[in-house]
Amino acid sequence: MAEPIRLLLNGALVTVDDVAPQTTLLAWLRECRRLTGTKEGCAEGDCGACTVVVARRDGARLAWRPLNACIALLPSLDGTAVFTVESLRAADGTLHPVQQAMVDCHGSQCGFCTPGFVMSLFALYKQAGAATREDVDVALAGNLCRCTGYRPILDAAQRMRELPAPDGWRGPGRARDGSPPAAADEERLAQQLAALARPDGLDYAAAGQRWIAPASEEALAAACAAHPEAQVVAGATDVALWVTKQHRDLGTLIATTAAADLARIGRGPEGLAIGAGASLADAFAALDETFPELREAWFRFASVPIRTAGTLGGNVANGSPIGDSMPALIALAAQVVLRHGATTRALALEDFHVGYRRTARAPGEILARIVVPPRPPGLLLRAWKVGKRYDQDISSVFACFALRVEDGRIAHARIGCGGVAPVPARARRTEEALAGRPWSEATLAQAAGVLEREFAPIDDMRASAGYRRRVLGNLLRRLWLDAGASPRVATRVGDLAATGEAR
Numbered sequence: 001m002a003e004p005i006r007l008l009l010n011g012a013l014v015t016v017d018d019v020a021p022q023t024t025l026l027a028w029l030r031e032c033r034r035l036t037g038t039k040e041g042c043a044e045g046d047c048g049a050c051t052v053v054v055a056r057r058d059g060a061r062l063a064w065r066p067l068n069a070c071i072a073l074l075p076s077l078d079g080t081a082v083f084t085v086e087s088l089r090a091a092d093g094t095l096h097p098v099q100q101a102m103v104d105c106h107g108s109q110c111g112f113c114t115p116g117f118v119m120s121l122f123a124l125y126k127q128a129g130a131a132t133r134e135d136v137d138v139a140l141a142g143n144l145c146r147c148t149g150y151r152p153i154l155d156a157a158q159r160m161r162e163l164p165a166p167d168g169w170r171g172p173g174r175a176r177d178g179s180p181p182a183a184a185d186e187e188r189l190a191q192q193l194a195a196l197a198r199p200d201g202l203d204y205a206a207a208g209q210r211w212i213a214p215a216s217e218e219a220l221a222a223a224c225a226a227h228p229e230a231q232v233v234a235g236a237t238d239v240a241l242w243v244t245k246q247h248r249d250l251g252t253l254i255a256t257t258a259a260a261d262l263a264r265i266g267r268g269p270e271g272l273a274i275g276a277g278a279s280l281a282d283a284f285a286a287l288d289e290t291f292p293e294l295r296e297a298w299f300r301f302a303s304v305p306i307r308t309a310g311t312l313g314g315n316v317a318n319g320s321p322i323g324d325s326m327p328a329l330i331a332l333a334a335q336v337v338l339r340h341g342a343t344t345r346a347l348a349l350e351d352f353h354v355g356y357r358r359t360a361r362a363p364g365e366i367l368a369r370i371v372v373p374p375r376p377p378g379l380l381l382r383a384w385k386v387g388k389r390y391d392q393d394i395s396s397v398f399a400c401f402a403l404r405v406e407d408g409r410i411a412h413a414r415i416g417c418g419g420v421a422p423v424p425a426r427a428r429r430t431e432e433a434l435a436g437r438p439w440s441e442a443t444l445a446q447a448a449g450v451l452e453r454e455f456a457p458i459d460d461m462r463a464s465a466g467y468r469r470r471v472l473g474n475l476l477r478r479l480w481l482d483a484g485a486s487p488r489v490a491t492r493v494g495d496l497a498a499t500g501e502a503r
Contacts, residue, residue, distance in 0.1 A: 002205040005078045006196050008189070009033065010087035016074065020207035022243050022250055025077060026050045026069035029084060037085040037115045038069055041144075043244040045071045045237055045306055046392060048143030051116040053123045055081040057193045062186060064126035065308045066119060068142070071240035072309065073233070075204050075211040076257050079196045081189055085115035088122060090166060097163035098122050101156040109147040117143050117153055120304075121160060130161055141391040142303025201258045209251065213258040217275075217339075220259045221366055225341045228364035230254045234277060234314035237306050256311065262368070263311075271373040276313025276366070280325070283312035287372070293381045294328055294400075300385050301325070303392055316349070317367045319357045319423065322395050326353070326424030328383050330416030331400035334372045340365040350416075353423035376412075378404050380487045384475050388462070395419045396463040399475045405439045405487050415476075420455040420468050429454050430476070439487065444480040448473035 004017035019028060026043075029035045029052075041049035045068040054067045054077065067082075088096035095103065098121045108114040117140065124131055124139040131139070136157040145153065167185075201215035212227070214220040224232060230252040233239045242248045256262055262277030265286045272290060274283045284298035284307065301307060301324050315325045316336065326349065334349045338361060349370070352360050361367065383400040387393035398418035404411045413434040415427035430451040437443040452473035457465045 002210075003198075003203055005075050005202070005204055007077050007079065008081040008192060008196075010035075010083055011081075011189075013192070018206055019074060021073065021075050021204060021209045021211035021253060023074045024070055024240060024244065025052070025067070025072040025074050025082070028074050029069060035084050035086055039112055039115060040070055041113070041116075043070045044241050045302075046142075046144070047113070048116040048120060048140075048303070048305070049113050051119040051143065051305060052085075053083045053119050053126070055083070055189065055193070057190060057197070060190075062190050062193075064123055066123040066139075066142075066305045067309055068237075068305045070244065071237055073211075073236050073240060073243075073253075075202065075213065076236065076255060078202050078204075078213070078258075079193065079198060081193060083119075083122075085118055088118070094166070096122070096166055097160045098125055098156070100163055101159035102153070105152045105155040105159055107148060107152040107156040113143065113145045117145065121153075121157055123304075124157070125160055131157060138299065139304055142305050144392075198258065209249070209253075211253050211255060213255040215258050215260070217259050217262045217368060218342075220254065220256060220262060221339050221341055221368075223254050224366050225364040227252055227254060232256065232317070232366065235279070235306075235310035237302075237310040237314070238318055238320075256313070262313075269374075271371055274312055274370045274372070276317070276369055277311055278313070280307040280310045280312055280315065283325075283370075290372075290375050291328075291332065291381060294383050297324060297328060297383045297385055297398075297400075300387075300390065300393075312370060313367045316352070316370060317359060317361065319353050319359050321356065321421060321423055321425075322398070322419050323424060324385060324395055324398050324418060327398045327416030327418040328400040329370065329372065330424060330426050331381070331383070331402040331414045332372050333402075333414060334370055336370055337368045338362075338365050339368040344368065346371070350424075350426040356422040376404060378406065380405060380479075380483055382479055382482060384478065386471050386475070394462065397468050397471045397475070399472060401476065401479050403434070403479075403487075408439055410434045410437055410439055410443070415451070417455065417472065419462075420457040420472055425455065427451055427454050439485075441480050444476055448476040451476050 004015045006015050026040055029038050039049035041047035050069040051066050052069045053064055055062045055064050088099055098118050102108055120139055120143050202213040204211045212223050214223050231250050233253050234256045256277045259277055262275045264275045265278050266273045288295055315323045330350045335346045336349055336352050337344055337346050354360055380403045385395050386397045387395050396419055400416045402414045413431045415430055417425050417427055430447050433447040433450040452469045457468040459465050
């Protein structure tokens with residue numbers, strides 16, 4: 001029997017049983033709840049005008065995260081607490097410190113984008129402790145402003161901590177040292193969310209559409225095997241655009257969002273095992289611990305709301321040739337583990353993508369996890385993304401180089417590339433041109449010529465084919481300029497931060 005969606009909206013319990021599962025959170029907030037402070041700008045998660053903040057249980061604490069409401073499907077918010085800009089002002093009219101700081105610093109002009117900026121800053125405010133300029137830059141990377149300019153908003157981000165803290169859940173969240181929330185209202189909110197938990201997941205249907213969110217990997221695999229025609233959805237950061245931009249009826253959706261065990265990340269003899277349901281943010285943090293050279297690439301992967309909503313498994317399964325995670329994972333010799341019912345199989349990531357947005361995943365099969373082997377000794381690793389903007393841009397070219405240099409020779413090379421072929425690709429011919437050769441500028445220059453000819457990229461709105469080929473070769477030449485005659489090997493983020501190579 002179908003169940004209703006239950007969530008807390010601005011502190012009040014709301015039950016939904018008559019809204020189509022493919023309705024976005026933004027459409028529901030504006031059209032059904034008349035909460036019009038949340039704006040629609042791009043309808044694709046790029047501008048941040050629709051930003052809300054979502055609180056979820058994370059063990060014994062609350063995790064507060066910004067979310068692009070325009071590409072969040074309503075059933076995915078089941079069991080969460082959603083806060084819109086209307087909730088920040090106190091009942092007596094007192095503005096929240098974030099709002100007051102925006103007023104004091106003249107951070108708003110036309111005002112259309114302002115609620116989204118306020119909510120992104122509110123999410124940052126809930127991460128108790130003073131925010132650095134880097135923290136602010138990262139938090140606001142997904143918000144665009146046409147008229148005010150960003151300086152007054154950056155000023156407001158510093159100013160908000162200087163104002164008196166409000167009472168209740170609107171105040172600071174859990175401290176960085178791990179101490180419990182100070183506000184009793186946050187404890188009550190956590191208890192309310194605990195009461196909304198569904199041990200058996202959610203099965204919701206309305207308007208001829210169905211949303212199935214199993215509560216475990218096993219149940220998810222069973223549901224996909226039983227409904228092989230269904231569309232599997234995770235964070236919906238891409239699938240939702242099929243609704244908002246293409247107006248498609250997706251029929252039955254099977255969501256990974258309720259399967260907590262699918263989001264687990266573990267380390268073992270086989271390496272780092274990242275559950276397909278792990279968020280991009282969590283997956284990137286885990287990869288950072290072993291491969292700090294990739295840190296800037298992850299910073300440039302979309303925005304905080306996208307990285308906290310989207311999943312690594314979704315990015316891989318989506319199969320886009322410009323998905324930034326795949327070239328790096330290919331260079332790291334990652335494997336995907338696929339599951340159909342109780343049966344599993346492993347596949348090298350470069351063999352998983354078989355055509356433009358087509359994968360080797362069989363009907364009814366799910367991507368269960370991505371396994372990244374342990375870091376080999378002496379690994380020289382670099383990844384570079386080239387786009388028209390630093391933040392919030394899709395790659396024109398992405399390249400990741402993983403080499404081992406022993407006794408002055410290149411003992412091993414793996415290269416992953418994006419944006420230059422119909423699929424995320426491994427540059428095998430270039431690897432062969434490098435393997436066994438001396439580590440020298442001449443070797444890399446010769447191999448760069450091979451790399452420029454290895455793929456047949458297309459001309460499109462982001463770059464011409466010739467530009468892509470030249471950039472790809474130049475990135476390999478950059479590897480020599482960056483690493484030098486005696487390649488430097490990083491073992492932690494600080495090794496790169498000291499030389500300015502990590503943002």
